[in-house]
Amino acid sequence: MIELKKNIIKFAQHLNTTNLSPLRSGNLSIRVRLKNKTDGFLITPSGVRYELLSPKNIIFISLKGEYDKKGLEPSSEWKFHQDIYLNKKDCNAIVHAHSVNAAALSTHRINIPAFHYMVAVAGGENIRYADYETFGTRKLSINIIKALKNRDACLIANHGQVSCGSSLSEAFELAEELENICKQYLLARQIGKPKILSPNQMKKVLLKFKNYKK
Numbered sequence: 001m002i003e004l005k006k007n008i009i010k011f012a013q014h015l016n017t018t019n020l021s022p023l024r025s026g027n028l029s030i031r032v033r034l035k036n037k038t039d040g041f042l043i044t045p046s047g048v049r050y051e052l053l054s055p056k057n058i059i060f061i062s063l064k065g066e067y068d069k070k071g072l073e074p075s076s077e078w079k080f081h082q083d084i085y086l087n088k089k090d091c092n093a094i095v096h097a098h099s100v101n102a103a104a105l106s107t108h109r110i111n112i113p114a115f116h117y118m119v120a121v122a123g124g125e126n127i128r129y130a131d132y133e134t135f136g137t138r139k140l141s142i143n144i145i146k147a148l149k150n151r152d153a154c155l156i157a158n159h160g161q162v163s164c165g166s167s168l169s170e171a172f173e174l175a176e177e178l179e180n181i182c183k184q185y186l187l188a189r190q191i192g193k194p195k196i197l198s199p200n201q202m203k204k205v206l207l208k209f210k211n212y213k214k
């Protein structure tokens, strides 16, 4: 468990240094499978600067939503992490960021179309947005689960983005990729409407990506 906690701290600090999520915004978690016990996940705490994190600050929450109330509070957004792990069995890690370009684009409440073939990196021919609800609520979780259907990442309206992966490094890379896609899309929209790839063109890309992952 200590190694997993150290890994969370390493990537939490990357959130700041890569500017994916400046200051204390954003959070991340790793799924923990325990023998003979309830499975759960480790998540960053609320209100601690990432450069000051130590392993004892990383909180375990069971998939039933139980955690030790005596210690630090987990991130106020822990409920959507719980719901993603319950709904996406192949997701082992989650990165949530208020990265500038994703947050800016999320305010338009539009799905990102296939303006670039890399949109397929999230698993489909577009990248959806989850409709707005107050952060930390179960209602927001429901919207996120819907947007993540057959996808590994989505925008969260007027908020930011969330990315899943089979490992924390994979989820983190996807979050960085999504931030880059949002930046390109915002730029492309400045001189009009970009041409969109056809479903057939995207199907070919998705097939290629699927083979890379094998």
Ligand SMILES: [Zn+2]
Pocket: 026, 077, 096, 097, 098, 135, 159, 160
């Ligand atoms: Zn957030």
